[in-house]
Amino acid sequence: MSSEEPQRLQRYLARCGVASRRACEQLIVDGRVTVNGRVSDELGAKVMPGVDAVAVDGRPVVPPAQFATLVMNKPKGVLTTMDDPQGRPTVASLVPTDRFPGLYPVGRLDGDTTGLLLFTNDGKLGNGLIHPRRHVAKRYLALVEGAPDEAQLRSLREGVLLDDGPTLPASVRVLPPREARAQAAQLDWHLRGGNRIVELAISEGRNRQVRRMLAHIGHPVVQLHRSQLGPLCLGGLEPGCWRLLTEAEVDDLRRKAEGC
Ligand code: URA
16 A cells, blocks of 8 residues: 655665666666566666565665655554554554564554554654654644634633643634535544534644543544644545655654754
């Protein structure tokens, strides 16, 4: 279920450390490169990293042990852990740990929460992103019981006192009816008469924080979905699917993780 992009052969060879891109082009036109056992001597050829078998002079070209960072749309009922001693369904079965050993989830979503979950095998990146001082923004959609009023929304914006301390200011709005209906349809949520969908952006990652914040103002969460993490969105990924981040997205995250 990967949506990794195919790469030009010369770029792939260079990224695998075979030689400079120019020298790799020469290897290709010299007919020294094979893809899946056949000579590939055209510079326009593309390969799918990790799928196509590439060799130079008959010697396999193996991608270096590489960092991988990906986003997944976590389905409901799947635990955010790579190993559950009780054998319940976990996100581990949904990500390509065979191709990218060491992948782990950055932060967590409750079993019942759906949406954007980031994975990496780059510990520096992952630890930087969850560091409390970084305040990486997380945006959620919550279907709540009843309709929060303006005073309740204001209290969330200013911060509410939970049992583990006050929350930082949040950004929050109730979706207008048409937008709420569209979101409910997209997320397969049942939007009953008096209930509302609240969009909430927080910059902390405390345990069950969104559920506790909304319960605190008297509007318990019925359904919860994370739609955004820092600059990342799901962009149409179906539940259970993942995509590798682009280099630009990873660079952006690295800057956030380093506090730039
Ligand atoms: N806040 C929650 O309450 N649950 C989640 O899964 C994520 C944020």
